[in-house]
Amino acid sequence: MTTVRMQLGQHLLDRQIVDADGLLVGKIDDIEFAVADDGTVFVDALLTGTGVLGQRIGGVVGRLLIRVADRLRDRQPSAVRIRYPLVERVDSAVRLRVRLDELPPAPLEEYLRRRLIDRIPGSDRASG
Template identity: 50%
Template sequence: MLIGFDLLDRQIVDRDGDPVGKVDDVELTCDADGTVRVSALLLGQQALGERIGGVLGRWIAGMARRLSDSPDRPPPRISIDLVAEFGSAITLKVRRDLLPDPPLETWLRDHVIGRIPGAGHES
């Protein structure tokens, strides 16, 4: 598996096919025998900014931390154990509502979308 080709920027969907987000970065761990494995998928602008690096990456990650409810909160993380299938999209074994919401989505929901008249009513 090539991380840059098979994982990064792939759409993540829950077990019902509802979108969760995109893979913005991955977390790697090293086993006792020296084998490097993907242990988690990282989502959100903070993870993306840290992956991009440079001035633009620091700005993206900084804005994500600033909009978060806790500036030292790490990016949302999905354990690799929750992945059911790797394909054109990454399918999870769980539903979306069991996963943490990315900080930017929470901020947008509370400060922008929630203020639109009728936004709290389902059709």
């Protein structure tokens, strides 16, 4: 495992996540840590999503974001969890080794697809 030192609040939080093709995935709303067998703490995953952002912000606005995320998720995780080994590099954005379609869909996008887009006549023939 390669060790890189960085100030997480400055170098990761709120940074844009970009896939291997340069498409925007989202912004980093939180960071998930893990502990190795030797006791070393490391970044395990980057989290993005309305519910995660709401937890980080807190207060009235944070609770509102969490309620919106809970309403939209329909038994789905309220965050997209991106394992840190999928990160190619961190510069002005966090650049991934994988394409957007290889990641789990964002809960809001899934909700809109199921509840709105799929109900539009002919949507099953739309080009992707």
